[in-house]
Amino acid sequence: MNDDKLTRLDRMRYTKNTLASGLALLAILFDVFFFISIYESNVGSWYYNILMGASILYNLIFLLAAFLCSEGIKNYKISYAYVMIVLGIIQLVRIFIYPVTAHNSTVIIQEQAVTVMETPQFIRCALYLVLSAACLFVGAFVGMTRSKQLSAHLKALGLTA
Amino acid sequence: MAELNVQHVDKIYDNNVQAVFDFNLDVKDGELIVLVGPSGCGKSTTLRMIAGLEDISRGKLLLDGKDITQTPAKDRDMAMVFQSYALYGHMTIYENMAFSLTLRKENPNVIHKKVLAAAEILGLTSQLNKKPSQLSGGQRQRVAMGRSIVRNPKVFLFDEPLSNLDAKLRGATRREILLLHKRLQATMLYVTHDQTEALTLADRIVCMSMGHVQQVGTPLELYDAPANRFVASFIGLPPMNFFSATVREGALEGKGFRVALSEEEKGILLPYAGKEIDLGVRPEDVIQGDEIAMNVFSNENLGMNTLVHGHLGGGEKVSAKLRGWYDYKNGDNVNVAFARKHFFDKESGVAIRKGAKA
Numbered sequence: 001m002n003d004d005k006l007t008r009l010d011r012m013r014y015t016k017n018t019l020a021s022g023l024a025l026l027a028i029l030f031d032v033f034f035f036i037s038i039y040e041s042n043v044g045s046w047y048y049n050i051l052m053g054a055s056i057l058y059n060l061i062f063l064l065a066a067f068l069c070s071e072g073i074k075n076y077k078i079s080y081a082y083v084m085i086v087l088g089i090i091q092l093v094r095i096f097i098y099p100v101t102a103h104n105s106t107v108i109i110q111e112q113a114v115t116v117m118e119t120p121q122f123i124r125c126a127l128y129l130v131l132s133a134a135c136l137f138v139g140a141f142v143g144m145t146r147s148k149q150l151s152a153h154l155k156a157l158g159l160t161a
Numbered sequence: 162m163a164e165l166n167v168q169h170v171d172k173i174y175d176n177n178v179q180a181v182f183d184f185n186l187d188v189k190d191g192e193l194i195v196l197v198g199p200s201g202c203g204k205s206t207t208l209r210m211i212a213g214l215e216d217i218s219r220g221k222l223l224l225d226g227k228d229i230t231q232t233p234a235k236d237r238d239m240a241m242v243f244q245s246y247a248l249y250g251h252m253t254i255y256e257n258m259a260f261s262l263t264l265r266k267e268n269p270n271v272i273h274k275k276v277l278a279a280a281e282i283l284g285l286t287s288q289l290n291k292k293p294s295q296l297s298g299g300q301r302q303r304v305a306m307g308r309s310i311v312r313n314p315k316v317f318l319f320d321e322p323l324s325n326l327d328a329k330l331r332g333a334t335r336r337e338i339l340l341l342h343k344r345l346q347a348t349m350l351y352v353t354h355d356q357t358e359a360l361t362l363a364d365r366i367v368c369m370s371m372g373h374v375q376q377v378g379t380p381l382e383l384y385d386a387p388a389n390r391f392v393a394s395f396i397g398l399p400p401m402n403f404f405s406a407t408v409r410e411g412a413l414e415g416k417g418f419r420v421a422l423s424e425e426e427k428g429i430l431l432p433y434a435g436k437e438i439d440l441g442v443r444p445e446d447v448i449q450g451d452e453i454a455m456n457v458f459s460n461e462n463l464g465m466n467t468l469v470h471g472h473l474g475g476g477e478k479v480s481a482k483l484r485g486w487y488d489y490k491n492g493d494n495v496n497v498a499f500a501r502k503h504f505f506d507k508e509s510g511v512a513i514r515k516g517a518k519a
Contacts, residue, residue: 007270014255014273014289 009153016074017146023139024070024084027132028063031091034128035059038098040121042114044107055098062087066136073143076150081143088136091129099125163225163238163315163348164190165211170220172206172372180206182372184220188316193342193349197359198369198395204352205320207369211350212241212318224315240309241318244325246301248293248308254280255289258307272311279310282344283337299330306341319351323358335361356396360384368392390439390510393503399444399468401503402479406440408433413440413502417475418453420499429515430504438513441503444468447481450498455479457489469495 035056043049065087072080102117117125165188172181181203188194196204209215211222213234222230229237248257255276262272280286283303293301302322309317319338323331339362342349353359359366360380368375368383368391376388387393393401406415408430413420420440422430430438455471462468467487470480481497489495504513 004270007273010277011269011273014253014276 009149012076012146012150012153017076017143018074020081020139020143020146021070021074023135023142024066024073027084027087027091027135027139028066028070030128030132030135031059031062031066034125034132037121037125037128041102041117042107042109043116044109044114048102048105048107048116051098051101055094058090058094062090069136069139073139076143076147078144078147078151081140081147084136084140084143088133088140091133091136095126095129099129164188165316165348165350166221166223166226167207167211168221168223170207170210170222171218172203172210172215173218180372181210184374186367186374186377188348188350191346191348193351193362193364194367195351195353195359195363195365196367196369197353197356198375200354202369203372204354204367204369208241208318208320208350208352211316212239213237214241237316238314239316239318240312240314241320242302242305242309242322244321246293246305246325248301248304250293253290253292254285254296254304254307257293257304258289258311261308261312275311275313276307279307282310282341283307297330298326299334302326302334303337306338310341310345315348317347317349319349321353322351323353323355331358338362356398360396366396368395370395386512386514387441387503388512390441390505390512393441393505393512397443399480399482401441401443402447403505404440404442404473404477404479405437405507407437408435413438415440415473415475416477417473418477420452420502426502426504429513433504433513437507439505439507439510440499441505442479442499443501443503444480444482446499446501447479447483447497448500449483449496451496452498453496455481455495455497457493457495458491460487460489462486462488471495 038052038055041048041052043052065083069080069084069087073084099117099122103119103122105116106113107116165186167184167186170181170184171179173179184207186194196207198204206215210217213232217230220230221228224237249260252260258276258279259272262275276289277286280289283306285300285303285307288296288300293304296304302325305322322338323334326334335358338351351358351362363380365377365379366383367377370391376383376392383392383396387396390403394403404415404418406413411422411427413422454474455469457469457471459470460467465484467483467485468480469483469487469489470478473479505511506513
């Protein structure tokens with residue numbers, strides 16, 4: 001291993017994994033955009049009310065979990081990378097729960113048939129969830145890679161993480 | 162490293178108060194200069210002018226022959242260590258030490274090597290991941306020094322760096338600074354009001370009072386041959402005893418004492434025959450003898466020495482640092498003699514040396 005690479009590895013002993021942590025925070029930001037976008041829906045039935053309520057509830061859980069992951073991965077804790085992958089998968093699955101079911105569906109509001117979610121809104125919602133998931137996956141990958149590199153480096157130095 | 166020349170520097174504030182008068186100093190490469198003096202004497206102002214944190218009202222400042230009088234602080238290649246440490250509480254020790262280099266956008270690998278090297282010198286390697294609040298005062302001051310070391314500046318400036326530490330820690334950190342200076346061989350300017358720090362650290366001392374330089378010299382020169390009464394009273398602990406005395410018939414006569422002069426002393430004081438001068442005697446030069454009677458009013462045992470305070474026959478106060486352990490009671494009479502004397506002109510306060518004119 002050349003000197004530059006070794007120094008880069010050694011730097012991780014004293015610096016935070018800000019890239020992975022930043023990506024987790026970016027995932028939160030895209031989730032917030034999604035959160036804002038779903039409010040534009042025309043929910044006129046109990047079914048979509050429940051779906052949207054559940055989505056809002058999950059959003060709160062997601063915000064907390066993703067923030068904790070951001071803090072954990074910042075300190076090279078590999079377990080948080082696995083949580084980030086799970087959160088990313090859930091973000092992708094969410095596309096098929098609310099936006100997909102609501103897309104082009106109609107409900108009766110004041111005796112008029114209206115579309116719950118128009119296509120542009122659907123694309124926005126889906127895009128935000130995809131971007132949020134992508135940030136979580138990349139962040140988890142970066143976190144995992146660096147955590148493993150740091151562990152190996154510390155092991156080579158005879159230190160513990 | 163660097164040579165620093167301060168030429169005829171004055172500091173006049175906007176309200177016309179002059180803090181520093183005609184300050185001159187040539188600092189050699191690798192020299193540790195200590196600016197010492199009481200509070201308000203202008204030593205910190207001088208240091209801040211050198212650092213570029215205060216404007217120089219008059220005069221010139223040269224670094225390696227280059228005029229830097231108008232150069233902004235950031236471009237002077239000097240690092241300053243403050244009394245208050247000035248560390249960032251939300252950053253780790255590593256980040257604090259790396260901060261100035263990060264701002265300069267240096268290569269992170271280079272920064273890493275410099276920080277580790279500085280931490281090794283200062284014994285901070287195991288503390289690098291901690292926050293300043295988790296460290297002791299001495300360790301925090303070492304971090305502040307480390308932050309300077311990583312920059313590899315031409316001149317290090319210390320503004321009373323040990324004032325916030327307790328006595329024990331101050332001693333230990335002082336020794337560390339001395340070792341650091343020997344190791345780095347850097348040009349350093351150090352400001353303190355503590356004469357012990359000045360005597361133990363300095364290659365040369367600049368003693369200041371009321372904005373004026375009183376004397377520049379080695380610690381021994383300032384202790385042994387003070388230029389004037391102020392330096393004599395400021396350097397040395399306990400401070401020097403002063404008595405008014407008249408030069409008469411080969412002796413000095415004061416209130417309640419008469420001490421004979423040696424041939425050399427007679428020669429020095431020849432122009433002052435019949436005149437009144439100030440006689441200075443360090444407490445450690447007041448020894449047991451048979452010249453003068455001292456009436457004891459206080460006895461302090463310091464271990465190896467006993468500090469005895471008393472009155473001479475005429476009522477003048479005197480302190481004697483006697484070698485050994487004594488238990489004098491209030492009112493006891495002790496016979497003492499002056500082993501070494503310093504003479505000062507009564508009016509000007511200037512030391513009377515060989516060839517002086519009255």
